[in-house]
Amino acid sequence: MNAIDATNVSKHYGSTTALDRVDLTVEEGETFGFLGPNGAGKSTFINILLDFAKPSDGQVEIFGTDCQRDGVDARERVGVLPEGYSVIERLTGRQHIEYAIRSKDAHDTNPLDILDRVGIRDAAGRKASGYSKGMAQRLVLGMALVGEPDLLLLDEPSTGLDPNGAAEMRRILREENERGATIFFSSHILEQVEAVCDRVGILQNGELVAVDTIEGLRESMGGGTKLVLTLDELRDSTLAEIETIDGVETVASVGDSTIEVTCTNDAKMDIVVALHQAGIEVMNFKTEEASLEDMFIEYTGSRGR
Template identity: 50%
Template sequence: MSSDAPVIETNGLTKQYGDVRAVDSLDLAIEAGDVYGFLGPNGAGKSTTIGLLLDYLRPTAGTVRVFGTDPQRDPVEIHNRTGVLPDRFGLYEGRSARQHVSFVTETKRVDDDPEALLDRVGLADAIDDDAGEFSKGMEQRLALAMALVGDPDLLVLDEPFTGLDPHGVRRVREIVHEENERGATVFFSSHVLGQVELVCDRVGVLHQGRLVADGTVDELRAAAGTDDDAVIEDVFVELTDARIDAGGESQ
């Protein structure tokens, strides 16, 4: 890949399910070193887009490149360089947090210290506990630790704040900044505007599968404050009203 090629690039990317277009002619260019927030209400197509980037799903039309490579042609290379916190994931009952992280280190053939990673995400006191008994917030922390294995060049975080208490949300923001300072590109989705604007350099707003805006948060707020684009304004109202669902869980 050329050193100046975008880390993520899509052109006309489309995913159709019957009569429904979950992703509709999406054009994205995420440069190396960006912290890019993919913002949209639930059901906007964010997770589907991430699935297309990682070859979990196949596009109906259009192209996608990650590190300049088609994910269908070289998924192993892309996955080795990418850390992923998916929106939906399962943990193994009867296996500890340490064992989950160790499995990823073995898969990626790296010698990262599971204890250090779990301490970093706030699970130092639960390293050898059964992950099958974790709260939602603890599951999110464990999944983030697994995503950090191998110092990935790209971090893809799908709704990373789900289930976290305020301290957990703050820690995720800190880790995003730390990873970006290390040199990682970060691409994460959220339906909560307040969290995105505290972290991201750029934001893309997805609405019914279409990218309706792309720019800094200030640029998008300015666009939403005009009469030129009612869609952006409506989406921003919905996103501003969204709240983190901590659910009162023990973290």
Template identity: 50%
Template sequence: MPAIETTALTKRYGDVRAVKGLDLAVDSGEVFGFLGPNGAGKSTTIDLLLGFRRPTEGSATVLGHDATAEARAVRARTGLLPEGCEFYENLTARDHVRSAVEATGADDDPDAVLDRVGLDPGAARRPVGGYSTGMTQRLALGVALVGEPDLLVLDEPSSGLDPSGIRLLREIVREEAARGATVFFSSHILGQVEQVCDRVGIMAGGELVAVDAIDDLRAELGANEVLDVTVAEPPEPSALAGIDGVADVTVDGDTVRAECSRPEAKAAVVARLTERTRVRDFGVEDVSLESVFDEYTSGTGSTRRAAGDTGGAESAAEGNDGSGRSIPLLGGG
């Protein structure tokens, strides 16, 4: 059974559809990246999955429960890190985590939770009103992790984190997936998504325009890998003519650059160059996730964005209803 499954899930605000007929399945234990530009429908989709909003049409099943009719059961098994969450300023981080432990009936050690997310004992015992954005984000992640939830929903989890915090976040995501949790990871920082996600879904204008493993999305677009070979005496580009799968060749100084549409073409290029000169070094550059994202959200990918109404309505009715697994501990957001 998928951890998340939606069928024709739709949310309208007046004449505008923030989410349009979403069909999505996320496997149990999967780290799924949920991508899209601002206003694409990501936050509205998360609200629908957790029962904070009711769909206009369609349905969503999360962890075997109807996301609307059984929202409490869904949230009882979900750890949520919402975007832009706020905490009670006069309480310490330890107070917040201890409250989360009590609310969920878990037996976590608050100090161990806070240590895991990189908050030292001194910071953990200070009121959170003086916290930096990054410290607040670490606390929010700690609250989401309480009770070993079956599903982690992380909405822009790296916001405000420094490089060490981002590395720690990636480690925690991998650890949670290794123990069997499903991670639904919404972000606009594509390089971070690429490092931890098994698959990604790309939203644009309220629609899911692509969903697959990142390498498969590259292949679907016909995106070529670029092979850079440093040689002692560069040949003319024509020296690589006739190699199947080589789309283009350029020579810049002592570097031969070949665009390859097939994996075996890279080995053939290196072999051909070795016959003619001494190969000093070589490396392969994948087409970035950013490029793939741009292709799909601009409507030039193989799954095209539908014309018509846009997804800007999701910002028109933001904010949760104050219920949920970690929401009672938040001052807003």
């Protein structure tokens, strides 16, 4: 069974189209990254999954249950970290987790174990009003983990976390996934998604413009490998000769004796061999993988952050 099934989902706010005919399937057990610049429609999609917002058109299901018709049932198997959730200032960290335990009927959960996992056990007895932004975010993640949900829906989970906190959050997501949970999280921070996701969807102006594995996205960019070659000499004909090699996408000179070539993985050796046969020596050879950031810019034409 699929964890999430969205069919032809649109959402209009007056003249603003927040989602435009989105079709998306997330399989059980996947870690799926939902990527898009600010205002792309990520939160709107998550809000529809949670029945906090109604779609103008289309349908969404969680584990086969319609999110609008049977919202309560659909949410039963879900742990949520909503965007911009405010902690309750007068309650301690421990009381927040206890509240989540009561509302999810997860009475065999030890609140301190959860607080330990998210790294704020020492602050269990302190009121959340004194928590830093990152501590509050960890607390909300802890609340989402209560009851071992089958699906974690996380809207920008790394908000407010320092690099260590973000790395810990990724570790927790991996652990949850190993336990069997499906993870769906939105982000505009590309490295977060690249580091943990099986697949990503790129949303732009409400439209899902790509859904693929990171590898698949690289492939669709023409292999996604960039070679930087420093040669003993750069002849007038060299760039044109390399351009004729199968799998080569672009060739450019960057200085007197250095060229940059984007190509498929298979073409790398062919380029070096062709240069050698032409009597040109490769003094230095470096490959760079296209980062998700490159792809994101290519797809959306905007910077991700």
